[in-house]
Amino acid sequence: MMTASTNASERKPALFRTVQLIEQLREIFPDIPMQTISVFLIIAMKPGLYQRDLLKLVDLSQAGISRNVMALGEVNRHGKPGLGLISQQRDPFDNRQVRLCLTAAGTALVERVIATVREA
Secondary structure (H helix, E strand, C coil), X not given: CXXXXXXXXXXXHHHHHHHHHHHHHHHHCCCCCHHHHHHHHHHHHCCCEEHHHHHHHCCCCHHHHHHHHXXXXXXXXXXXXXXXXXXXXXXXXXXXXXXXXECHHXXXXXXXXXXXXXXX
């Protein structure tokens, strides 16, 4: 973990990789908001995460979480096609709970992003 005393030359590679990641996602999805990118990356890091647990990990309201999850899913909140990167799966033991998982397209995007960051 980098501290406040970390000098600019040590931070530069990590910041460059971060910019590459954001630019790659924006190249594929030009209008994607940063908060949607954040939600996607958290789901990618924690596949099977309960939707309710996103509230603890992202500084968004329940409505904001729902909006971003729908945008990342098959159909957005306006009934139009979503990005198709995640799926919502009801927990078989508690039908009120929804698990968030990557779709094949979401997994492919994660692999593409990881490959780009490793090359940097």
